Amino acid sequence: MQVEDLRHKLPNITDPGLLKALSEYGNIHEFKAGKVITEPGQFIKMVPIVLEGSIKILRMDDDGKELFLYFLEPGETCALSLTCCSASKPSEIKAVAEENTVILGVPIQKHEEWTDQFKQWKDFVSMTYQSRFQEMLVALDAVAFKRMDERLMRYIVTKMKQHKTNELHTTHQEIANELGTSREVISRLLKQLEKKKWIELGRNVIYIRDDFEELISN
Amino acid sequence: MQVEDLRHKLPNITDPGLLKALSEYGNIHEFKAGKVITEPGQFIKMVPIVLEGSIKILRMDDDGKELFLYFLEPGETCALSLTCCSASKPSEIKAVAEENTVILGVPIQKHEEWTDQFKQWKDFVSMTYQSRFQEMLVALDAVAFKRMDERLMRYIVTKMKQHKTNELHTTHQEIANELGTSREVISRLLKQLEKKKWIELGRNVIYIRDDFEELISN
DNA sequence: GCAATTTAGTAATATAAGTCACATAGAAAA
DNA sequence: TTTTCTATGTGACTTATATTACTAAATTGC
Numbered sequence: 001m002q003v004e005d006l007r008h009k010l011p012n013i014t015d016p017g018l019l020k021a022l023s024e025y026g027n028i029h030e031f032k033a034g035k036v037i038t039e040p041g042q043f044i045k046m047v048p049i050v051l052e053g054s055i056k057i058l059r060m061d062d063d064g065k066e067l068f069l070y071f072l073e074p075g076e077t078c079a080l081s082l083t084c085c086s087a088s089k090p091s092e093i094k095a096v097a098e099e100n101t102v103i104l105g106v107p108i109q110k111h112e113e114w115t116d117q118f119k120q121w122k123d124f125v126s127m128t129y130q131s132r133f134q135e136m137l138v139a140l141d142a143v144a145f146k147r148m149d150e151r152l153m154r155y156i157v158t159k160m161k162q163h164k165t166n167e168l169h170t171t172h173q174e175i176a177n178e179l180g181t182s183r184e185v186i187s188r189l190l191k192q193l194e195k196k197k198w199i200e201l202g203r204n205v206i207y208i209r210d211d212f213e214e215l216i217s218n
Numbered sequence: 219m220q221v222e223d224l225r226h227k228l229p230n231i232t233d234p235g236l237l238k239a240l241s242e243y244g245n246i247h248e249f250k251a252g253k254v255i256t257e258p259g260q261f262i263k264m265v266p267i268v269l270e271g272s273i274k275i276l277r278m279d280d281d282g283k284e285l286f287l288y289f290l291e292p293g294e295t296c297a298l299s300l301t302c303c304s305a306s307k308p309s310e311i312k313a314v315a316e317e318n319t320v321i322l323g324v325p326i327q328k329h330e331e332w333t334d335q336f337k338q339w340k341d342f343v344s345m346t347y348q349s350r351f352q353e354m355l356v357a358l359d360a361v362a363f364k365r366m367d368e369r370l371m372r373y374i375v376t377k378m379k380q381h382k383t384n385e386l387h388t389t390h391q392e393i394a395n396e397l398g399t400s401r402e403v404i405s406r407l408l409k410q411l412e413k414k415k416w417i418e419l420g421r422n423v424i425y426i427r428d429d430f431e432e433l434i435s436n
Numbered sequence: 437g438c439a440a441t442t443t444a445g446t447a448a449t450a451t452a453a454g455t456c457a458c459a460t461a462g463a464a465a466a
Numbered sequence: 467t468t469t470t471c472t473a474t475g476t477g478a479c480t481t482a483t484a485t486t487a488c489t490a491a492a493t494t495g496c
Binding site: 389390408 | 443
């Protein structure tokens with residue numbers, strides 16, 4: 001990818017040397033919405049920087065039960081890939097393209113070189129660790145301290161913001177998977193929200209009231 | 219603290235320049251076992267490196283409910299303090315001295331200088347992020363995917379290893395706090411373990427069978 | 437020693453969530 | 467159109483955990 005395009009896609013990266021290096025050594029990969037990018041056990045060969053679209057990061061347990069952790073948005077990378085790469089350990093998480101997504105893959109050894117070479121890369125990595133840590137805490141708070149109804153409402157808000165819409169096109173089963181519960185539980189809780197007139201349910205779609213976020217915070 | 223003492227306490231740090239800097243700018247703080255070092259909302263003025271003893275890191279919710287995350291042992295530091303310091307945000311966690319503990323406090327601005335100045339400091343910070351991230355995943359797995367009985371058994375193993383003993387001197391209430399549940403639940407589950415002859419219960423003490431860890435993994 | 441406090445045991449009950457079973461509705465395929 | 471498949475709705479039931487209420491034992495302070 002050309003330096004000029006990268007400068008445009010990654011406005012936080014301004015160091016010309018770093019942009020040149022990214023352009024030279026980074027590989028473009030494209031994933032269609034829903035495509036599984038990495039699964040637990042797989043070895044990661046590069047640090048992925050999201051250029052377009054977004055990636056959903058999930059934790060899985062041994063029985064295949066899943067738990068949504070956070071989204072990676074344009075300009076961001078995954079702390080776990082940094083971790084896994086450095087330790088050359090297999091992936092601890094599942095990554096799925098949430099939309100059609102374009103990433104720039106940085107080879108591991110370049111990542112290590114650049115932390116010494118470019119202050120901006122070092123700061124980028126440090127910033128990544130910081131923000132992912134925060135998001136892990138949010139995910140932890142949810143499972144440790146919140147009931148499923150509240151977790152579901154927060155999930156809806158997160159997805160709404162991510163897709164910039166108040167129509168979610170998804171199934172109850174998929175929500176259940178990402179919250180690590182069963183479909184019946186989600187169907188019931190959604191029905192309760194519908195009874196309160198906060199959402200409307202259709203097949204494969206949930207219509208959400210514009211003031212949903214204010215409603216749930218009270 | 220003298221460079222020679224630090225070299226002895228922190229065998230992973232070998233760079234003479236870094237050791238000298240740590241000796242010059244680091245401040246020694248001592249905490250008695252049980253002393254609360256940081257609470258949520260408090261601002262952190264330094265990066266703490268454990269020299270002796272250990273520190274217990276807990277997450278708290280708004281109602282004061284707690285959840286044990288991990289221990290910091292000699293030679294380790296807290297990723298969250300790195301995060302909070304850099305972002306100058308208040309602490310997200312509670313830190314309590316698990317034993318009588320000695321820490322070396324590194325001023326924030328020195329931390330930032332040293333990441334550029336000393337490769338070994340940069341690696342130390344990076345390593346810290348990596349290992350804390352792993353431990354966050356372990357904590358997350360527990361609350362997301364495990365039942366309380368299994369969490370309790372793992373908790374017992376963690377404490378045993380930490381204190382290098384098979385006598386835990388603690389109360390049911392304290393265990394309940396750290397696992398984010400109620401005292402009655404812990405009393406009942408401990409009683410079940412006693413019935414299986416895996417532990418013996420006394421007042422303020424739990425005696426654990428030597429082969430406890432093998433027993434629970436089957 | 438005796439009263440007060442802390443710690444532990446436990447039964448009864450309540451609640452959130454998970455599971456099972458089955459009905460139905462809409463969409464897609466034949 | 468009819469069949470098939472997928473998604474949803476819902477009652478009945480189970481289970482794990484939380485809460486309430488109380489007792490008793492051990493320890494501490496007087």
